[in-house]
Amino acid sequence: MNTKQLRTTYQLKASLEGSKPLIWRCLLANNDIKLDTFHLFIQVPMGWASSLSHQYITKDHGFYGIKDNDFDFDIKEESKFRLSQLPKHETESLIYEYDFGDSWIHTVTLEKIRPFDPDKKLTYCVTGKRAYLSEDGGGIWSYSDLLTILEDPKHPEYEEKLDWIGDGFDPVTVDSRESNQLLLEYYC
Numbered sequence: 001m002n003t004k005q006l007r008t009t010y011q012l013k014a015s016l017e018g019s020k021p022l023i024w025r026c027l028l029a030n031n032d033i034k035l036d037t038f039h040l041f042i043q044v045p046m047g048w049a050s051s052l053s054h055q056y057i058t059k060d061h062g063f064y065g066i067k068d069n070d071f072d073f074d075i076k077e078e079s080k081f082r083l084s085q086l087p088k089h090e091t092e093s094l095i096y097e098y099d100f101g102d103s104w105i106h107t108v109t110l111e112k113i114r115p116f117d118p119d120k121k122l123t124y125c126v127t128g129k130r131a132y133l134s135e136d137g138g139g140i141w142s143y144s145d146l147l148t149i150l151e152d153p154k155h156p157e158y159e160e161k162l163d164w165i166g167d168g169f170d171p172v173t174v175d176s177r178e179s180n181q182l183l184l185e186y187y188c
Helices: 035-046 139-150 158-165 176-187
Strands: 008-016 024-030 054-058 062-065 075-077 093-098 104-115 124-129
Touching: 024 035, 035 093, 035 124, 035 176, 124 176, 139 158
Parallel strands: 062 075
Antiparallel strands: 008 024, 008 104, 024 124, 054 062, 054 093, 093 104
16 A cells, blocks of 8 residues: 555445345445455355455456466456555445356445544444345346245245255345454454
């Protein structure tokens, strides 16, 4: 991070494209967090385990992720960049894509720049709406189909889908306290 840059806290909204009603999380992150670490902090509130590929895409600066020499693709190594180098002003956004097969695409918007609080060293989830499907679950299209099937106990695939997702799945509930506890356990 540029030493002349003021350390601040970003209030960000990560919204899953194509979800209706909208699935989103509000996150607070210090602006000096490295992108590879920020990726991990996005994963937990979504209920994912960071086991699949991801990338950040910006309108002006290109692609950021984990460089793979097997692909001829101009991607900047995310561990060398900080969050503050991508969105710099309120209302700016970037794309976060997770799982290139299922293509979970999120618009991450910088909603507000807050003063830095040295007592809050951890990125955390403030709130959110609607639950995510498990990793490698087929993308937003499969998620939409799943919700339709689960609304109809007479649907021929109802039992199969219920067995797969588990009877504790609630598409409406987001437990930000649980997410934040997991963040503390995993990353501190």
